[in-house]
Each structure stands twice: as C-alpha cells, then as structure tokens.
Amino acid sequence: MAIWIEEDAKVLVQGITGKQGMFHADKMVEYGTNIVGGCTPGKGGQTVDLQGNAYPVWDSMFEAIETTDAHATVIYVPPPFAAEAIMEAADAFDQIKGEGVVVCITEGIPTLDMVKAVAFVENRPGVRLIGPNCPGIITPGDGGGAKIGIMPGHIHAKGRIGIVSKSGTLTYEAVAQTMSIGEGQSTCVGIGGDPVNGTGFIECLAAFEADSQTEAIVMIGEIGGNAEQEAAAWAKENVTKPIVGFVAGATAPPGKRMGHAGAIISGGKGTAEEKFEAFEAAGIACARDPSELGAVLLESLKAAGLR
Amino acid sequence: MNIHEYQGKALFKQHGVKVVEGVHCTSVSEALDAYDHLQSKVVAVKSQIHAGGRGKGNLYSPGSRDLVMEGGVKIAFSKDDVGTYSENILGNILVTKQTGEEGKLVNHLYVESGCDIAHEYYLALLVDREQKSVLVMASTEGGMDIEEVAEETPELLHKLNIDPNAGLLGYQIRDLGLALGLQGAAHKSFGKMLKALYSLFLKEDCAMVEINPLVRSSDDEMIALDAKVSFDENAEFRHKSWDDIRDLSEEEDVEIRAKETGLSYVKLDGNIGCLVNGAGLAMATMDVIKLYGGEPANFLDVGGGANEEQVKTAFSIILEDPNVKGILVNIFGGIMRCDIIARGVIAATESLGLTVPLVVRLAGTNVDEGKAILASSTLNIHPADDLAEGAQKIVELIGGDV
Numbered sequence: 001m002a003i004w005i006e007e008d009a010k011v012l013v014q015g016i017t018g019k020q021g022m023f024h025a026d027k028m029v030e031y032g033t034n035i036v037g038g039c040t041p042g043k044g045g046q047t048v049d050l051q052g053n054a055y056p057v058w059d060s061m062f063e064a065i066e067t068t069d070a071h072a073t074v075i076y077v078p079p080p081f082a083a084e085a086i087m088e089a090a091d092a093f094d095q096i097k098g099e100g101v102v103v104c105i106t107e108g109i110p111t112l113d114m115v116k117a118v119a120f121v122e123n124r125p126g127v128r129l130i131g132p133n134c135p136g137i138i139t140p141g142d143g144g145g146a147k148i149g150i151m152p153g154h155i156h157a158k159g160r161i162g163i164v165s166k167s168g169t170l171t172y173e174a175v176a177q178t179m180s181i182g183e184g185q186s187t188c189v190g191i192g193g194d195p196v197n198g199t200g201f202i203e204c205l206a207a208f209e210a211d212s213q214t215e216a217i218v219m220i221g222e223i224g225g226n227a228e229q230e231a232a233a234w235a236k237e238n239v240t241k242p243i244v245g246f247v248a249g250a251t252a253p254p255g256k257r258m259g260h261a262g263a264i265i266s267g268g269k270g271t272a273e274e275k276f277e278a279f280e281a282a283g284i285a286c287a288r289d290p291s292e293l294g295a296v297l298l299e300s301l302k303a304a305g306l307r
Numbered sequence: 308m309n310i311h312e313y314q315g316k317a318l319f320k321q322h323g324v325k326v327v328e329g330v331h332c333t334s335v336s337e338a339l340d341a342y343d344h345l346q347s348k349v350v351a352v353k354s355q356i357h358a359g360g361r362g363k364g365n366l367y368s369p370g371s372r373d374l375v376m377e378g379g380v381k382i383a384f385s386k387d388d389v390g391t392y393s394e395n396i397l398g399n400i401l402v403t404k405q406t407g408e409e410g411k412l413v414n415h416l417y418v419e420s421g422c423d424i425a426h427e428y429y430l431a432l433l434v435d436r437e438q439k440s441v442l443v444m445a446s447t448e449g450g451m452d453i454e455e456v457a458e459e460t461p462e463l464l465h466k467l468n469i470d471p472n473a474g475l476l477g478y479q480i481r482d483l484g485l486a487l488g489l490q491g492a493a494h495k496s497f498g499k500m501l502k503a504l505y506s507l508f509l510k511e512d513c514a515m516v517e518i519n520p521l522v523r524s525s526d527d528e529m530i531a532l533d534a535k536v537s538f539d540e541n542a543e544f545r546h547k548s549w550d551d552i553r554d555l556s557e558e559e560d561v562e563i564r565a566k567e568t569g570l571s572y573v574k575l576d577g578n579i580g581c582l583v584n585g586a587g588l589a590m591a592t593m594d595v596i597k598l599y600g601g602e603p604a605n606f607l608d609v610g611g612g613a614n615e616e617q618v619k620t621a622f623s624i625i626l627e628d629p630n631v632k633g634i635l636v637n638i639f640g641g642i643m644r645c646d647i648i649a650r651g652v653i654a655a656t657e658s659l660g661l662t663v664p665l666v667v668r669l670a671g672t673n674v675d676e677g678k679a680i681l682a683s684s685t686l687n688i689h690p691a692d693d694l695a696e697g698a699q700k701i702v703e704l705i706g707g708d709v
Contacts, residue, residue, distance in 0.1 A: 023642075024642075079541060079544070080544055080545070108541045109541060110512055110539055110541045110542035110545075111434050111512075111514065111539045111541060111542075112434070112441075112509060112512055112539065112542070113542075114439075115434065115439060115440055115441065115471050116471050118439045119439070119440070119470070119471040119472055123472075135641070150611070150641060150642055151641055152640065152641040152642075152671050152672050154672075155671060165587070166587060167585060167586060167587020167588065168585045168586075168587065168588075168611070168641070169583075169584055169585030169587065169588035169639045169641065170585060170587035170588045170591055171587075172639045172641055172670075172671060173588060173591070173639055173670075173694070176639075176670060176671075193586060193587065195434060195436045196434060196436060196439050220587070222586075222587050222590060223590070224436075225436045225437070226437065227436070227437070230437070246591070248587045248588075248590035248591040248594060249590040249594065250594040250597065251575070251590070251593040251594050251596075251597045251603055252590055252593070252606070253573070253575065255405075256573050256606075257573075258571075258573060258586055258589070258590050258606050259571040259585075259586025259587075259589060259590075259606070259608040260586045260587070261539075261540075261541060262436065263586060263587075263590070267454050268454065272594070288594075288598055289594075289595050289598055289694065289695050289698075290591050290595070290694060291595070291693045291694045291695035291696075292695070
C-alpha cells in the first residue's frame with residue numbers, strides 16, 4: 001500500500017506543453033511514473049516527447065480522463081489559470097470516476113482563487129487536492145514508482161516512513177535524513193506553504209495511520225496559522241504510530257512573510273515555539289535541527305520496538 | 308502589500324463604504340488649505356505610515372532623534388493647530404509599537420473632518436486559513452487593541468465565516484448587527500457597509516481590511532473612521548492600478564530589488580548571511596545557525612531554479628549588509644543542480660572579491676560534481692556535508708562560540 005497514490009498510478013499532466021510542465025513531465029517519466037498524457041486547452045491532438053516517447057495531449061480534462069482512466073493529475077499551469085485548472089480536473093474526476101487526486105505545483109495563485117477552488121473541490125468528496133505551492137506527492141516503488149511533482153526522485157527509496165511537510169526543499173532534507181538511518185519512505189506529501197490549500201496535515205496523518213506500509217511518520221511544519229497545533233492535538237488522540245517533527249521559522253521576525261505566502265507570524269500567533277510546544281504536548285518527538293531528524297527518528301523507532 | 312489610510316478610504320468611497328470627507332497632503336501649506344476646504348470646526352490630522360498604533364506613537368526628529376510631539380494622530384480645533392501638528396508630523400520619524408525602534412519617516416498626512424461619535428466599534432475582514440473562507444470579525448470594543456479584546460474578553464469578539472459559494476447572507480448580517488447591539492437605521496447602515504466591504508474585498512483581492520474604529524455617528528450612520536487595507540500580492544497580475552498606489556518608500560529597497568531578480572530576501576539583525584533554496588529550508592537554516600550560537604543576518608530564498616546570475620545577485624545583496632561577517636550557502640538540489648550552484652558561487656566570490664568566510668553545504672542533484680568544482684577552486688571555500696556541520700563551521704569561522 002502507500003497513501004492515495006499507488007506505485008503504478010496513471011497520471012496526467014496539466015500544462016504539459018509549457019516549459020515547466022514538459023520539463024517535469026520528462027523527469028517524472030524518467031523516474032518511472034506512469035504518465036499517460038496531458039492536457040493543454042487548444043493543443044489537443046498534439047503529442048509531446050518525453051524520454052524519447054510520444055505522449056498524447058488533450059484539450060480538456062474530461063477527454064483526457066475518459067480516454068486514459070487516469071488516477072491523478074499534476075498541474076503546472078501559471079497562477080492566473082491554475083485555480084480553474086484545479087476545478088476542471090476536480091469536476092472531470094468527479095463526473096467520470098467519482099474520485100481522483102489533483103496535485104497543484106503552481107506557486108503564486110491568488111488566495112481568493114484558492115478559497116473558491118478549495119470550496120469547489122470540497123463539494124466533490126471523492127476528489128483530493130494536494131497543494132498548491134508544493135513539491136507534490138511521491139510513492140517510491142521497487143523500481144521507479146510514482147513521482148507526481150518536482151522533487152528529485154533519486155533521493156527516495158521505498159520504505160516504511162510517511163513524510164508530510166509544508167515545505168519543498170525541507171522535505172528533501174527530511175527524506176535524506178530517513179535514508180541516513182537506512183529507512184525508506186511509504187509516501188511523501190508536500191501540502192504546500194500557501195494560506196489556503198487542499199489536503200492538510202490531519203488528513204495525511206489519518207491516511208498514514210491507516211496505511212499498513214507506513215510504520216512511522218515525519219511531520220515538518222513552519223510558522224503561520226495553527227494547522228500544526230491542530231494536527232498535533234488530533235494525533236495525540238488518533239495516531240498510534242511514532243511521529244517525529246520539526247518546525248521551521250524559530251528565528252523569523254513577526255509580521256514578515258518568509259518566502260511562502262502562508263509563512264508569517266501575525267498578531268503574535270503561529271510562532272515556531274508555539275508549534276514545537278504543541279508537538280511535544282502531543283508526544284511528538286521533536287528535532288530542533290533538521291540534520292537531527294534521522295537520529296530522533298531512529299530513537300523513536302527503537303522505542304517503539306521497530307528497530 | 309499595504310496601502311495608506313487615505314488610499315484605503317478612497318477605495319472605500321469608490322465602493323460605497325461611508326467615510327468622512329478628508330484630504331491627502333504632503334506639505335504644511337496643503338494641510339492648511341485642506342482645513343479651509345473641509346469647512347469643519349474640528350479636524351483630525353493623521354500621520355500616514357504603513358503601521359498601526361499611530362495615535363499612541365511619538366514623533367522624533369530624524370537627525371537628533373529628539374522628541375517632537377507625542378501622538379501621531381491629532382485633533383485640531385483651529386487652523387493654527389493644523390499648522391503646528393502638520394509641521395510636527397511631516398518629515399519626522401513616527402515610532403509606534405508596530406514600527407520598531409527605528410520608526411518610519413512620515414511623508415504623507417491625511418486631514419479629515421470631525422465626526423460626532425456615539426460609539427466606536429471594530430470591524431475586519433480577512434482570509435481564515437483554517438476555515439478556508441473570508442472571515443468577518445466585529446466587536447463593540449472599538450478603538451482598542453483587538454488582540455487584547457480577543458485575549459481578555461473573547462465573548463465580545465463576534466465572528467462569521469462567509470461561504471464562498473453562497474456569499475454573504477442576509478441572516479448573517481442581521482445576526483452580526485444584533486450581536487453588536489445595532490438597531491434601526493444604524494443596523495441598516497451597518498448591513499449596507501458590510502455588503503460593500505465584502506464586495507470590495509473580493510474585487511480588490513484584499514488580504515485584510517480592518518476598520519478600527521468603525522463609528523456610529525450621533526445620527527445613526529456607520530462610518531469608517533480608519534482604513535487598514537492590504538492586498539494579496541499573488542493577485543498583482545490582475546490589478547495594474549496597484550503600481551500607482553504602492554508606496555515604495557515604505558518597503559525595504561533591497562527587498563524590492565531582490566524580488567525583481569526572483570529572490571525572496573528579508574533582512575535580519577545578525578551577522579551570518581544565508582543563501583538557501585526553498586523558503587522552509589531557508590528558515591530552518593536560520594534556525595540552525597541560531598541553535599549553534601550564531602545570529603542570521605537574513606532570510607534568502609533563491610527559489611527553485613536559480614541560475615548563475617541570480618546566485619551572484621544574491622551574494623551582492625547579502626554583502627550590502629555591513630554586519631555580515633560570514634556566509635553560509637545551503638542548497639538541497641532538486642530541480643536546481645549542485646554543479647550550477649557551485650559555478651555560481653565561484654563566479655560570485657571571484658567577481659565580488661569576497662573577503663568574509665564562506666561555508667557551502669551542497670546536497671541532492673549532481674552533488675558530487677558540485678563538490679568537485681568547489682574543491683578544485685583556489686578560493687577559500689569551506690565545504691560542509693550537512694546543515695548542522697555547515698552552521699557550526701560558519702559560527703566557528705566568525706569567532707563565535709559553539
């Protein structure tokens with residue numbers, strides 16, 4: 001198992017003819033992701049060349065899903081059009097299959113567009129949105145696997161650690177830390193650093209708890225909002241697997257946006273300290289330095305009799 | 308992106324949110340003319356800066372830092388008062404609890420007609436991250452620090468979430484008005500204002516609209532006596548007009564330049580410059596520097612696909628800060644290749660004649676090539692294998708305790 005995305009999941013790419021879309025589609029194919037084609041309005045009928053093979057392009061997500069029976073789509077559409085791309089995909093998955101995973105990589109989508117898009121997706125309960133402004137989701141396989149996003153595939157290996165994070169490169173750091181103690185990953189989910197996004201920490205924790213492949217969880221948060229605090233409180237009641245945590249931004253000054261639109265301490269709320277405290281109160285083993293995530297994870301695994 | 312009160316009020320007026328008559332001024336003579344024009348016995352003379360707490364702030368002379376006047380918002384009862392207050396405000400530094408000690412230079416004034424106040428309220432619209440919708444917050448405790456109200460008397464802070472599909476509904480407006488104790492004409496006026504504000508919030512892509520105080524006048528009209536409006540920068544592409552109202556003097560020059568090159572930079576008070584890819588990792592790098600006894604000089608995210616030129620710009624921005632005594636580069640290459648970063652680092656250090664110690668930690672895509680490039684250079688670059696090692700090395704090199 002793994003969560004939401006199986007190793008051989010069929011994946012579409014929205015914005016496949018664009019520079020970003022094509023570059024990352026190629027990397028996904030190289031990793032072994034089962035890309036089945038893409039969608040760019042106005043370019044239906046064309047093909048794109050990925051790793052030496054031609055992949056079909058459709059005008060609409062309805063056509064693309066109907067033809068390929070895809071499980072997931074990944075969006076590399078520029079910010080002005082990204083929210084609509086999310087809604088098109090959600091509508092098509094909902095009508096055709098009643099389910100599907102929509103991964104939105106795009107950074108810089110207006111917040112009110114996301115308010116609308118998230119409400120639209122939530123009206124279609126079978127559809128899951130991951131992101132936006134995230135590295136994507138990856139389920140490493142025995143050879144290859146399903147890499148749906150922009151993360152460097154080669155740093156991953158199939159294993160039993162579930163990773164959920166708001167940040168991109170910090171997720172890679174967490175992955176490298178699991179590898180440093182000889183542990184691979186079940187699924188890694190980047191939920192993104194925007195104030196309004198799709199899948200949150202709690203849904204990831206619930207899925208990891210239910211997943212038989214996952215035996216421990218790494219959770220990476222950052223300043224801003226209180227999603228980490230809520231997730232910690234939820235985990236205390238509902239998660240039996242060991243969780244290891246880190247929160248970025250302990251040194252961030254209040255009122256300043258730290259890169260991510262959502263990473264801002266406002267009104268004295270959403271500080272790293274507050275979040276670390278919530279983690280610790282929930283029994284989550286914390287690393288104060290991401291280079292120590294591996295060591296903390298190893299200890300947690302030992303304490304749980306898993307090493 | 309923040310705008311000034313006078314700009315926010317112009318927007319309010321345009322969208323049908325009731326404000327009192329006022330004039331934006333940049334000189335004492337304009338302020339005096341404004342007094343004549345307004346024909347109001349009493350006027351408010353208000354400093355315009357992008358920070359709250361203006362009323363309780365103090366004005367200082369920019370050179371000597373001598374106290375010029377207490378209070379950045381003054382009530383003037385005569386033309387002479389307007390002259391004195393505007394003289395004391397314009398060109399001086401206003402320090403409030405939100406500006407920090409350095410304060411902000413005041414270049415703009417707003418002279419506004421007086422208003423008969425029956426009661427002061429608080430009203431704000433913002434995006435609620437948890438509910439993923441627009442949130443309206445209102446309170447009968449206007450003019451107060453709303454965070455204190457939330458802390459001490461949360462029952463006096465009323466909240467409503469607007470369903471993005473259904474919009475702001477009549478019963479929600481009625482209930483909120485009743486919760487604020489509004490009746491009759493005041494209740495009706497409140498409803499009209501709230502609808503106008505919600506429509507403004509959506510059309511203008513606001514991140515927040517805060518009115519503190521919102522007042523009920525003696526003839527039961529609801530009037531926005533303040534206007535704190537900020538926009539969602541992600542929506543800039545569909546608001547060309549923002550270019551005209553953006554006050555660049557309110558923003559850090561270097562942060563603007565960084566943004567133009569696709570870098571995200573925030574200046575801090577420490578002495579270790581950081582150059583990192585990714586916002587989360589950049590924050591974590593700062594945190595780890597602090598953990599090992601150093602102080603970060605900045606947050607700098609070079610983004611996902613930085614090229615040599617951007618790396619060079621990043622270095623020159625970091626080095627503009629005279630406090631910087633050493634630099635830590637921390638790259639986890641994903642899309643970004645470590646060999647490209649290594650070349651960029653070498654090109655930048657050579658062309659900028661770097662004299663401070665430099666520690667470079669590379670991981671991820673093409674890490675071996677990157678490390679080899681750094682090792683073959685004759686420059687004094689200290690490699691590190693992980694973040695902790697990198698942070699410890701740079702702290703050690705600048706002579707801090709580890």
